[in-house]
Amino acid sequence: ISEHGYTPGTKELKFEIKTAPVSVSKKLGSNEPLKVLYIERVRTANGKPIIYVEDYIRYTDGMLEDYEKNLDMALLKFLEAYNPISFSNCSIHSVISNKKLMDKLSLTEEKALLLLEQIHYSSKGDPVFYSDSFFLTGEIEFNLIRRHND
Numbered sequence: 001i002s003e004h005g006y007t008p009g010t011k012e013l014k015f016e017i018k019t020a021p022v023s024v025s026k027k028l029g030s031n032e033p034l035k036v037l038y039i040e041r042v043r044t045a046n047g048k049p050i051i052y053v054e055d056y057i058r059y060t061d062g063m064l065e066d067y068e069k070n071l072d073m074a075l076l077k078f079l080e081a082y083n084p085i086s087f088s089n090c091s092i093h094s095v096i097s098n099k100k101l102m103d104k105l106s107l108t109e110e111k112a113l114l115l116l117e118q119i120h121y122s123s124k125g126d127p128v129f130y131s132d133s134f135f136l137t138g139e140i141e142f143n144l145i146r147r148h149n150d
Helices: 022-027 063-069 075-079 099-104
Strands: 008-019 035-045 048-058 087-096 112-121 127-136
Touching: 008 063, 022 127, 035 063, 048 099
Parallel strands: none
Antiparallel strands: 008 035, 035 048, 048 127, 087 112, 112 127
16 A cells, blocks of 8 residues: 555454354365454555455464554564464455445445455465455556466
8 A cells, every 4th residue: 555655544443253164264274164363454545445354364372362462563464473474375356346345445336346365374385364355446556477487
């Protein structure tokens, strides 16, 4: 957000310990439902909602209380104390906003959004957390570099 010239912010932050949906547990490498730290938030640019994020982090004892004490810390920085993230695998999809997304992003009509589905891994290749991020496309630009092996 700041790289695009905006002042970043967060609103509607919610977090709790819960059981992840089976689909998310599978993405985190488990056939059994996992206990996760669930974080839901709206990211803003100059006070305007532009990204809605849901994170599912494999839970470790004390993580909820530690997160509550470090709300201003970047999530990847926070996770360094538990299981540092080495890389992520991201799938990008276009979606149309539903009622929930319209409410979260303060939309008055349906809009096309970019959905980034990401699995974040430790240096050992273990999945640490999964996230869904819904971006308003008019405010943020994405650039990809594709390398080709000969």
